[in-house]
Amino acid sequence: MSDGGDAHQLWASVMATLAGDLRIPPSVRGFLDLVEPQGAMGSVLYLDVPNDLTRDMIEQRLRIPVTEAIVDNAVDITSFKIVVNPELELGAALDETPEVATPYVQHEVISAPTDAMRPVAGQRVESRLNPKYVFDNFVIGGSNRFAHAAALAVAEAPAKAYNPLFIYGDSGLGKTHLLHAIGHYAENMYPGIRVRYVSSEEFTNDFINSIANNQGQAFQARYREVDVLLIDDIQFLQGKESTQEAFFHTFNTLHDHDKQVVITSDVAPKHLTGFEARMVSRFEWGLITDVTAPELETRIAILRKKAQAERMDAPDDILEQIAERVTTNIRELEGTLIRVTAFASLNRLPVTMDLAQTVLKDLFAQSSEVVIGPSDIITHTAGYFQLTEEDLYGSSRSQTVALARQIAMYLCREMTSLSLPKIGQLFGNRDHTTVMYANKKIEKLMKEKRSVYTQVTELTARIKQAPAR
Numbered sequence: 001m002s003d004g005g006d007a008h009q010l011w012a013s014v015m016a017t018l019a020g021d022l023r024i025p026p027s028v029r030g031f032l033d034l035v036e037p038q039g040a041m042g043s044v045l046y047l048d049v050p051n052d053l054t055r056d057m058i059e060q061r062l063r064i065p066v067t068e069a070i071v072d073n074a075v076d077i078t079s080f081k082i083v084v085n086p087e088l089e090l091g092a093a094l095d096e097t098p099e100v101a102t103p104y105v106q107h108e109v110i111s112a113p114t115d116a117m118r119p120v121a122g123q124r125v126e127s128r129l130n131p132k133y134v135f136d137n138f139v140i141g142g143s144n145r146f147a148h149a150a151a152l153a154v155a156e157a158p159a160k161a162y163n164p165l166f167i168y169g170d171s172g173l174g175k176t177h178l179l180h181a182i183g184h185y186a187e188n189m190y191p192g193i194r195v196r197y198v199s200s201e202e203f204t205n206d207f208i209n210s211i212a213n214n215q216g217q218a219f220q221a222r223y224r225e226v227d228v229l230l231i232d233d234i235q236f237l238q239g240k241e242s243t244q245e246a247f248f249h250t251f252n253t254l255h256d257h258d259k260q261v262v263i264t265s266d267v268a269p270k271h272l273t274g275f276e277a278r279m280v281s282r283f284e285w286g287l288i289t290d291v292t293a294p295e296l297e298t299r300i301a302i303l304r305k306k307a308q309a310e311r312m313d314a315p316d317d318i319l320e321q322i323a324e325r326v327t328t329n330i331r332e333l334e335g336t337l338i339r340v341t342a343f344a345s346l347n348r349l350p351v352t353m354d355l356a357q358t359v360l361k362d363l364f365a366q367s368s369e370v371v372i373g374p375s376d377i378i379t380h381t382a383g384y385f386q387l388t389e390e391d392l393y394g395s396s397r398s399q400t401v402a403l404a405r406q407i408a409m410y411l412c413r414e415m416t417s418l419s420l421p422k423i424g425q426l427f428g429n430r431d432h433t434t435v436m437y438a439n440k441k442i443e444k445l446m447k448e449k450r451s452v453y454t455q456v457t458e459l460t461a462r463i464k465q466a467p468a469r
C-alpha cells in the first residue's frame with residue numbers, strides 16, 4: 001500500500017473538490033469529516049471510518065460524488081473502499097471538538113452536523129434524526145398519500161402550511177418515518193434551521209429529570225428554541241398531567257412564535273383519552289391526517305425499495321408472496337423479508353420460491369390471532385437460553401446473557417407494537433439507542449451466523465405456539 005502521507009494529500013484535495021459539490025446534502029456532509037485516509041493499493045483508495053453508520057452513509061449516499069472527486073484528483077486511482085475502524089471512534093470520542101463527536105457518540109439517531117449548523121459558543125444543536133428515514137425512500141400509495149403530501153408541504157414551508165400537523169395511525173405504518181423525513185428535508189432546504197425530534201417518552205423522561213435536577217430552564221430552552229419540533233407517539237402522555245402541562249406551554253410558545261409542530265399518535269385527537277380538552281383542541285388547530293394499512297401494490301413496492309436499499313437479491317414473485325401474507329404492519333413486512341434473505345444467505349442459496357415458502361411456512365404456521373406481549377417473549381427467551389428473567393433485565397455482560405437480551409429486544413420490536421424507549425425501559429431502564437443497536441446487530445447476525453438464525457426462528461415459533469400467560 002502507498003504511504004498514508006500521499007493518501008492524506010489526495011484526500012485533502014478530494015475534500016476540497018467535494019466542498020463545492022452541491023449534490024451533497026448538508027445532513028450527510030459531516031460524515032466526510034470522520035474519514036481517515038489509510039493509503040492506496042492498486043487503483044483503490046482505502047478509507048477508515050469509525051462506525052457502520054458512517055460507512056453506510058458514505059457508500060449509499062455519497063459514492064458517486066466521492067468517486068468522481070477521487071478520479072478528478074488522482075492519476076491512477078479510480079475507486080475507494082471503506083473500512084470500519086472502531087479505534088477511530090474511541091479517539092474521536094476523546095476529541096474535544098463536539099461537532100465531530102456528535103454523529104457517532106450518539107449512535108445513529110443523530111444526523112451529522114452541517115457546516116451551517118455547527119454549534120456556536122459551545123451550544124449543541126441536535127436534531128436527532130435517523131438518516132434512514134427520508135422522503136426519497138418513502139413509498140407513496142393510497143394509504144398514505146395525503147399524509148405524505150401534508151408532511152412534504154410542512155417540510156417545504158415550516159409553520160406556513162399547516163400548524164400543527166397531526167398524523168395518526170396504527171403501529172408500523174410509517175408515522176415515525178414521515179416525522180424524520182420532514183426534519184431531513186427542512187434541514188436540507190433551510191441550512192441552519194433548528195429541528196428537534198423527540199419521542200413522547202423521551203420528552204417525559206427529560207421533563208422528569210429536569211425537575212429532579214433543577215434544570216427546568218435548560219429543558220424549556222431545549223424544546224422552545226427550535227424551529228421545528230417533531231414529537232412522536234403523543235398518546236404516551238395520556239394521564240401524565242404535569243408532562244402534558246409542560247408540553248402545553250412548549251406547544252403554545254412554539255405556535256405563538258410561528259414555529260412548526262408535528263405530532264404523531266396511534267389515534268385521532270378526538271379519541272385520545274386522558275388528555276385535557278384544551279390540549280386536544282390545539283391538536284385540531286392545524287391539519288389532521290391518518291396513515292392506514294397499505295394495499296398490496298404499495299406493500300410490494302415497499303419491499304422492492306427495501307430490497308434495493310439493502311442490496312438484497314429477492315425476485316419479484318417472492319416479494320409478492322411476502323406482501324400477500326403480511327398485511328397490517330410495515331415493520332413486520334420488512335422483518336419477514338429479512339428472515340427470507342437471511343436464511344438464503346446463511347445457507348448460501350439463491351432466494352427461490354421454494355426457499356421463501358419454507359421460511360414463510362415456519363413463520364406463519366402458528367396462529368397469528370394471539371396477541372404477543374413482552375412478558376411472553378422474556379419468559380420464553382430466558383427459558384430457551386436457560387437463564388432467569390432477571391438475567392435479561394440485569395446488567396451482566398457475559399456473552400450468552402448479552403446475546404439472549406439482544407434477541408429478546410429484537411423480538412419485542414418484531415412481535416409487539418412497543419416503541420424503542422418502552423422496550424429499553426422494560427430491559428432495566430436501558431436507553432432506546434441500546435435497543436436500536438440490539439435490533440441492528442441481531443438482524444446482521446441472523447445473516448451471518450446460523451446459530452443465531454436458528455435461535456431466533458425457534459424462539460419465534462415457541463412464543464407464537466404458546467404465549468407464556
Ligand SMILES: Nc1ncnc2c1ncn2[C@@H]1O[C@H](COP(=O)(O)OP(=O)(O)OP(=O)(O)O)[C@@H](O)[C@H]1O
Nearest residue numbers: 137138139170171172173174175176177302330331
Ligand atoms: N410508505 C413507506 N415506505 C417505505 N417504508 C415504510 C413506509 N411506511 C413505513 N415504512 C417502514 O416501516 C417501518 C415502520 O415504520 P415507522 O417506524 O415509521 O412506523 P410507525 O407508524 O411510527 O410505528 P410506531 O407507532 O410503532 O412507532 C420503518 O422501517 C419504515 O421505514
